[in-house]
Amino acid sequence: MTWQAAHNGFPGDYSAADASAQINQFLGTHPSSEVWHGTRIVDCAAWNELQQWGSLSAQDISQPFVLPAGSTSIGRIMLPVTPIGKGDDLLVSLWTDNAGVPGTQLASTVVPAKWFTAQAAIAANGGLVGATSPLQTSLVNCLRPGYLVYQNWRPPATSPNGYAISGAALSVGNFGVVIGGFDSSTNNNVSTVYSIQYLGNGALGAPIPQTSLPQALSNLCAAATADGTIIVAGGRATSAVSSMTATVFASQLNANAGSVGSWSTQTSLPAPRDSGALVSWGQFVYYIGGLDTTGTSQATVYWAQVQNGQVGAWKTGPSLPGPLDSMAAGVVDGQIIVTAGNNSVAGVKNTTTYIAPLNSDGSVVGWFNASAPLPAAVSSVSGVALPGVGLVFSGGLNSAAGFDTTLHSLTVSPTTGVSVVKTSVATGSGQYGYPLVAFQRGDGNWDTFTLFSNAVWWVTYFHTPDIPIPLPVTGLTGGATYHVMLQQRGQDPNNYLTFDLSYSSLSTILTSNRWAYSWANAGNGFSLPIEVWDNSVPGDVPRLHGLWEDSDSRATALQIANGGNGRLIGAVDAVQIGPTLMNANSTFETGIANWGPITGGTAAWSSTVAHSGTHSMQLTPDGVSIYTAAECEPEPVTPGEFITAKAWAYFTNAVTNHYVIVLYWWGATGSHLYGSVGPYFSASAATWTQASFSAVVPQGAAYASMHIKLDGTPAASQIWYIDDATLTRAVPKVQGGAWSYTYDSLGNVTGVNQF
Numbered sequence: 001m002t003w004q005a006a007h008n009g010f011p012g013d014y015s016a017a018d019a020s021a022q023i024n025q026f027l028g029t030h031p032s033s034e035v036w037h038g039t040r041i042v043d044c045a046a047w048n049e050l051q052q053w054g055s056l057s058a059q060d061i062s063q064p065f066v067l068p069a070g071s072t073s074i075g076r077i078m079l080p081v082t083p084i085g086k087g088d089d090l091l092v093s094l095w096t097d098n099a100g101v102p103g104t105q106l107a108s109t110v111v112p113a114k115w116f117t118a119q120a121a122i123a124a125n126g127g128l129v130g131a132t133s134p135l136q137t138s139l140v141n142c143l144r145p146g147y148l149v150y151q152n153w154r155p156p157a158t159s160p161n162g163y164a165i166s167g168a169a170l171s172v173g174n175f176g177v178v179i180g181g182f183d184s185s186t187n188n189n190v191s192t193v194y195s196i197q198y199l200g201n202g203a204l205g206a207p208i209p210q211t212s213l214p215q216a217l218s219n220l221c222a223a224a225t226a227d228g229t230i231i232v233a234g235g236r237a238t239s240a241v242s243s244m245t246a247t248v249f250a251s252q253l254n255a256n257a258g259s260v261g262s263w264s265t266q267t268s269l270p271a272p273r274d275s276g277a278l279v280s281w282g283q284f285v286y287y288i289g290g291l292d293t294t295g296t297s298q299a300t301v302y303w304a305q306v307q308n309g310q311v312g313a314w315k316t317g318p319s320l321p322g323p324l325d326s327m328a329a330g331v332v333d334g335q336i337i338v339t340a341g342n343n344s345v346a347g348v349k350n351t352t353t354y355i356a357p358l359n360s361d362g363s364v365v366g367w368f369n370a371s372a373p374l375p376a377a378v379s380s381v382s383g384v385a386l387p388g389v390g391l392v393f394s395g396g397l398n399s400a401a402g403f404d405t406t407l408h409s410l411t412v413s414p415t416t417g418v419s420v421v422k423t424s425v426a427t428g429s430g431q432y433g434y435p436l437v438a439f440q441r442g443d444g445n446w447d448t449f450t451l452f453s454n455a456v457w458w459v460t461y462f463h464t465p466d467i468p469i470p471l472p473v474t475g476l477t478g479g480a481t482y483h484v485m486l487q488q489r490g491q492d493p494n495n496y497l498t499f500d501l502s503y504s505s506l507s508t509i510l511t512s513n514r515w516a517y518s519w520a521n522a523g524n525g526f527s528l529p530i531e532v533w534d535n536s537v538p539g540d541v542p543r544l545h546g547l548w549e550d551s552d553s554r555a556t557a558l559q560i561a562n563g564g565n566g567r568l569i570g571a572v573d574a575v576q577i578g579p580t581l582m583n584a585n586s587t588f589e590t591g592i593a594n595w596g597p598i599t600g601g602t603a604a605w606s607s608t609v610a611h612s613g614t615h616s617m618q619l620t621p622d623g624v625s626i627y628t629a630a631e632c633e634p635e636p637v638t639p640g641e642f643i644t645a646k647a648w649a650y651f652t653n654a655v656t657n658h659y660v661i662v663l664y665w666w667g668a669t670g671s672h673l674y675g676s677v678g679p680y681f682s683a684s685a686a687t688w689t690q691a692s693f694s695a696v697v698p699q700g701a702a703y704a705s706m707h708i709k710l711d712g713t714p715a716a717s718q719i720w721y722i723d724d725a726t727l728t729r730a731v732p733k734v735q736g737g738a739w740s741y742t743y744d745s746l747g748n749v750t751g752v753n754q755f
Contacts, residue, residue, distance in 0.1 A: 033472040035075045035546035035557075036537045041068050043375065044504040044529035053082075053498040054526075056090070056488035061499070062102050062510040062519060063486075063528040069478040075535030076545060076557075077484055078466045080144075080500035080528070082120045087113035088496050089489040091731040092469045097481035101510060101519040106482075107473045109548065109555045112736025115572045116497065118755065119738075120465035133755060134740035135570050138419035139559055140467055143390055143409035143446075144500070144529070146460040149202065168222035168232060168278075169435035169451075171384060174198040175258035176437030177210070178451065179232060182218040182239075189216040189237060195258040198439035202447055202458045210260035213249060221278030223285055225306045228253045230260065231285050234273040241295045244272040248311055266311035270302055277329035279336060279385070283307065284362035286317070286331075288338060289324040297323035297344040305362055317364035324350055328393035330385020332412040334358050337391050339410060339418075342379035349377035349399050353410060353418050370410075370418040378404045382436035386446050390418075392461055394450060396432045403432065409461060415569055416561050464500050470546040470555045472535055484530055487515065489731040490640035491696060501526040515642045515694045515730050567747070570740030577735045582635040582643070583706065583727040589613045594633050600625030600714075611648040611688050611723035623716035627709050630722060634666050634703035642730035644694040645678070645706040650721040655683045658712040661693040666703035673701060688723075694730065 042065050054061070067074075077092065090111045095102035121136030167181025167190075176196045183190050191213040197205035213232065220235030230251045237243040246269040252261040269287055276290025276298070286303040299320040305312045320338065327341025327350065339353040353370035376398060383393030390411040398404045411419045438448045441460070450457040476482070488497055491514075501509075506527040510519040546557040553576045559569040584594040592605050595617065606618035621628040637643060645661045659681040665673040678693025697704065706727045710720060742751040 032547055032549040034535075034544060035470040035472055035548055036535055037543040037545050038075045038533040038536050040375075040531055041071050041074070041534050042066075042506075042530070042532035044502065044506050044527065044531065054501055055496060055498050056081075056088075056486060057491050057493070057496040058514070060485065060487045060512045060514055060516075061528065062095070062483045062512070063530055064097065064100075064481055064483050064507040064510070065530070065532060066481050067476055067478055067532075071478045071534060072476050073472070073474040073535050074476065074532055075470070075472050076533050077469045077471050078531035078533070079469055079484075079486070080464050080530070081116060081467055081486070081497050082465045082500075083113065083116040083495075083497055085492075085495035087116040088492065089113055089731050089734055090116075090497055091485075091487040091489070092471060093485045093487075094471055094473055095483040095485055097483060102483040102485055102517070107471055109469055109471050110574060110576065110732050110734045111467075111469060111555075112574045112734040113495070114736025114738055115557070115574065116465075116467060118572055118736075119467055121463070133738070134415070134753065135559055135572065135738060137416040137559065137569065138390070138411040138413040139416045140419075140465055141463055142411045142419055142466050143386075143392065143461045144464045144502075145407050145409070146462055148407075149458045151202070151456050151458055152454065165433035166218040167433075167435060168220050169382075169384070169437055170222050170224050170230065171437045171439060172224050172228065172253055173255045174439060175253070175255065176435075176439075176449070177222070177224075177230065177253065177258075177260060178207075178435045178437075179222050179230075180213055180217045180220050180235065181433075181435075187239075189218045191216040193260055195260060196437065196451075197258055198437075198447070200442070202460070204449060204456065208258060211251065211262050214263055214265070215245075215247070217245070219274035219291075221276055221287065221290075223278045223280040224253060225280050225285065226282050227306075227309075228255055229306050229309050231266070231278065231280070231306065231311060232263075233269055233278050233285075233287050234276060234290060236274045241291065241293055244274050244291070244293050246270070246272040250306075250309055250311060252309055264309075267304065267313060270314050270316065271300070273298070275325040277327055277338065279329050279331050281331040281334065281336075281358055281362070284358075285311070286336060286364070287314075288329055288336070289320055289327065289341070291325045291344070295344065297325045297342060299323040301364060303362060303364065315363075318356070318366045320354060321352075321367050321369065322346070322350070326379040326381070326396075328381045328383025328391060330383065330391045331358070332385055332390055333388060335412065335417075336364070337385070337410060337412060337418060339391065340374060340378050340381050340383075340393060340396065340408070349379045349397075350374075351377045355417050374408065376404070376406070378406075378408075380432040381408075382432070382434055382450060384436050384438045384448065386438055386440075386461070389446070389463075392438070392446075392448060394436065394448075394457075394459075395434070407459060416559070466531065468545065468557050470548045470557055472548050483510075484528075484532075486528075487731065489642065490638075492640050499528055502529045503527070504529055506530070514696070515644065567743060568741060570738065570753075573737040574734045575737075576732045580728050580732045581726055582637075582704075582729060583632040583725070586726045587613055587724055588615050588617045588722075592617045595630050596633075598628075598630050600628040603630055606721060609650050609721050611650070613723075616650070616721040616723035617725075618719065618721050619710075620719050621710070621714040621716055624713070626713050627711035628714055628720075629707055629709035631664070631705050631707045632725065632727060634664075634670075634705040635727060637697045637701060637704045638733075639697050639699045639701055641697050642694060643697060643704060643727060644692065644730055645725075645727050646690060646692040647706070647708045647725035648688050648690050648723050649683060649708070649710075650688050650723075651683050651685060651710075652717065652719045654685045655681075655710065657682055658710055658714075659683055659689065659691055660709050660711065661691050662707040662709060663693065663695050664705045664707055665698055665701040666705070667700060668702040670703075673698070675707065
């Protein structure tokens with residue numbers, strides 16, 4: 001039994017029609033499946049994210065994936081799909097594999113356009129500047145890297161040996177500043193300071209020498225305050241931990257020219273530190289974690305206010321949940337984000353992301369964990385914060401003590417905290433400790449540069465959506481191949497869906513003409529960077545992610561804050577408002593009503609043969625007409641949608657290329673427009689044979705009817721039967737709803753906003 005909700009019966013809509021006034025409703029508990037947060041079991045691991053977008057208006061796509069060994073179920077799919085204009089409805093389905101192409105459909109969810117417009121915060125030119133809905137958060141909008149480009153470093157290099165490792169780097173406006181570090185060619189620390197201008201579109205100016213530090217240091221940290229004061233803290237003078245310092249230096253950056261002034265000694269840290277993280281927020285700076293003089297990771301947090309270029313007294317804030325050094329950190333939307341790193345006390349590398357909101361006086365509220373861990377443990381990374389967006393880091397050392405060759409990104413929103421995405425990139429070789437700087441492009445996206453001795457790695461990070469689609473399926477086989485299929489409802493040139501393509505560890509996508517189910521390898525090596533999550537219940541606090549009811553008649557995706565208070569932010573909802581089956585009496589079990597006119601013969605209700613059940617419709621040709629046909633009543637349609645007609649027929653004598661389905665199109669006033677003729681079928685005698693035909697509803701059509709025809713002037717003795725004759729929508733019509741909740745300071749719900 002399926003069900004339909006009142007069209008305006010969504011939460012927060014107090015004008016909803018009385019649902020009890022609707023007839024034929026299922027009055028009881030509806031069969032439902034809970035979709036939990038689960039664990040990611042299939043990750044695209046894209047090694048070169050192209051940011052090439054394909055359109056679903058002209059083709060269907062299928063993405064094969066292998067279910068990991070031991071897995072037997074899934075709960076949801078994450079799809080990189082973004083709307084253009086108002087978007088369109090999308091049918092997302094899971095299929096078995098049959099010799100490399102989709103075989104049998106296992107489950108489906110119809111996703112209304114509202115889901116995409118409510119959640120995908122992607123403007124026409126990229127970036128989060130297009131966010132208009134409270135649900136356009138980090139949970140469904142992530143950072144993905146584009147091409148990783150190797151470029152020769154523009155001479156002159158900063159020194160005969162290029163950039164040092166284990167130095168400090170920061171980015172302000174269109175300038176990056178690189179400070180100190182260790183020159184591996186001479187085995188000495190350096191005090192050099194250089195600025196680099198961002199010229200746009202992946203280009204950097206030549207390094208410009210600036211005033212050197214008073215002391216040569218490596219493993220130091222640096223940050224710039226809102227007024228352009230550069231703060232350098234900690235580090236070591238030699239390779240020995242005993243040379244570690246608590247010294248703090250300050251200088252002024254001219255953001256227009258990229259020049260760095262003279263350095264002055266400031267109030268020292270409360271204790272010597274190196275390999276920690278120094279971040280800034282407004283005029284406040286925070287030194288987090290790091291190593292002490294025994295080489296032990298620390299959890300301490302020191303913070304101070306900077307006024308007129310002078311660092312005030314350092315205060316002690318709430319400690320990290322665990323000791324860390326060599327991590328990535330930054331401040332985004334008034335929250336300190338700390339991730340990755342090394343914990344020498346426990347002897348492990350860190351996979352947890354810590355978040356600490358900041359008070360207006362600069363004090364740290366406290367730390368909590370982001371709900372999703374990093375996909376891999378890594379330390380000694382090169383990281384940089386993207387203001388208002390998130391944190392990216394690359395390289396480092398992995399748990400196997402080898403170089404890491406991945407790019408990581410964490411997208412941040414003040415409502416949901418951190419959403420973690422990992423995208424592997426074929427860098428050719430790993431690295432750690434080299435400077436990383438970042439600059440915002442004119443289109444709202446970001447260019448990042450890792451600086452080496454004679455080359456740079458240039459990567460552009462793009463905002464792309466990852467829309468969660470509830471699709472719970474059990475009874476799957478670990479190690480088997482399955483397909484995620486995407487099929488858009490209409491073909492409106494101004495309102496459609498696009499999808500993100502990449503080179504990745506997944507197989508190449510398959511494409512087909514719309515609703516033709518004739519699949520071919522795309523041949524370009526591209527894949528759809530999907531994620532597949534199982535339906536496991538988290539071991540700490542269960543986090544419900546959605547509901548899937550009445551075998552996809554209703555689907556709901558919840559958005560819950562990704563850490564901290566864990567509040568329900570809002571939800572998107574989809575309810576089928578009309579059956580997929582359009583025509584009445586498709587099985588003829590109660591008669592032949594709703595069928596007519598009958599052309600070139602007569603029709604009767606028959607129990608002689610049946611494809612299913614016990615009855616069918618019998619057609620007897622008049623022997624003189626060029627064809628005999630039966631037609632269902634016209635049914636309402638929408639221009640641009642895809643409909644499919646299917647019918648089973650049983651013939652007394654064999655038929656060669658004379659069995660066909662024609663779709664008749666009718667105007668709003670009932671005027672006949674024209675017919676679209678399907679393929680002709682042959683059939684053996686006394687055997688049930690199915691004919692089928694799919695077509696896009698043309699502009700101007702308001703109704704469609706299915707005309708099942710046997711032509712070739714059939715003889716009166718060619719009695720034939722029709723059964724299971726269906727006219728269906730390829731994508732069922734759905735009503736989409738989206739709403740968000742507001743809270744007071746005590747955590748009570750104060751409002752529901754529907755949009």
